[in-house]
Amino acid sequence: MALPKIEKLVLATHNAGKVAEIGAMLAPMGIHVVSAGELNLPEPDETETTFVGNALLKAHAAAKVTNLPCLADDSGLCVNALNGDPGVYSARWAGPGKDFAMAMQTVHDKLGAGDDRSAYFICVLALVYPDGSEYVFEGRVNGTLVWPARGVGGFGYDPMFAPDGETRTFGEMTPAEKKNYSHRAIAFAALVDAL
Template identity: 60%
Template sequence: MTQPLLKSGDRLVLATHNAGKLAEFSALMAEFGITVLSAGELNLPEPEETATTFAGNAAIKALAAAQAANLPALADDSGLCVSALGGAPGIYSARWAGPEKDFNGAMARIEEGIGKDERNAWFVCVLCLAFPDGRTQSFEGRIDGQIVWPPRGANGHGYDPIFEPENETRSFAQMTDEEKNAISHRARAFAAFRKACLD
């Protein structure tokens, strides 16, 4: 039996300045006795995400936080990929909403771009665990579905109102947090991370 990479009593930096993400991951880690600190709390700078893949950007963020804080760090990079748009917005999902975080405009841009025929889409999340010595390990989660229009539901965030996961008749934004978190791309990435690093 190999030792888990993280164990009870460890401190882990979450490479985010997003309070919602911190709350989500703190709750997930609590049962393992791991204290989660955010890059925001530690006043760590946000590195430029210059990679062309989710895994590359997650690694940039995780390594920067691990080396700045001298602690293990976890970063996620995630986004919506639309088949008819050649996989866009993909790694640029947040940027499509612009500095004002106008996701209504971003969702309309997707709808205008895809027409009526090809509605296939998927959400991807890559989690990267990095250590101060430069070691990294990545875990990917994906959920397939389709784009629906008009937007439906008021829960969730980002593109959730226009994404209906496979085998569902509701958008992510019409589900409770618990229902979404049971099947989401982030939940799937976290399950892989948990199996490799915590259990």
């Protein structure tokens, strides 16, 4: 599948960490990237109950306002022992102040001492063109939760997640190192192949 060429793309996010990570991945393709935050677009309420639903909702909302191709992601941490929570509610667990130290503590507190600490990060990218056509790409990385959280890199739950095959957490890795494992990088590889 070859997608229509894109010269300018709106990232439907206000998350500076995502803007930096996604912008770096798209830069080699010569695509001019602008974020919803830079355009002062409102953040739509994420009312869907799936990653795909929320990503499409955000991308369609931005495409409708800007009349440009829009890319949105919905991603989160899914903990097996917590029946997939926080999942699509990962950001909400951090509260209105986006306090991910609190969110990581909540995950840790909900896990019992002997609980399975396996988890995975998932990223769903939704690309929506102004004509309403939509494309979805997914990436997933399995790993283990560590406590206490380690590292100051990355964002969100990165400091408590060590991908399979690594002893370091995403929070202890450089962006280039994280890209070798990242759920977002896996989803982006599929997007780049399509473009």
